[in-house]
Amino acid sequence: MKMPDDWITTDEAADIVGVTAHQIRHLLRNNVLKGQRFGRSWMVTRRSAEEYAAKERKPGPKPQSD
Numbered sequence: 001m002k003m004p005d006d007w008i009t010t011d012e013a014a015d016i017v018g019v020t021a022h023q024i025r026h027l028l029r030n031n032v033l034k035g036q037r038f039g040r041s042w043m044v045t046r047r048s049a050e051e052y053a054a055k056e057r058k059p060g061p062k063p064q065s066d
Helices: 010-017 021-029 046-054
Strands: 007-009 035-038 041-045
Touching: 007 010, 007 046, 010 021, 010 041, 010 046, 021 041, 041 046
Parallel strands: none
Antiparallel strands: 007 041, 035 041
């Protein structure tokens, strides 16, 4: 079954946004990105990922040094 072009996987969204697939799923659960679960897998709208990637975002916490 072929998915429509406007739905992409969390891995594809992660590549567009520049974060991990885990972070993409977090953003989906918190309604920051638009997407839908199909069974056990999340799918993201390409437009949502591209719009999020274009936004200016605050950097995450700095790694702690030992």
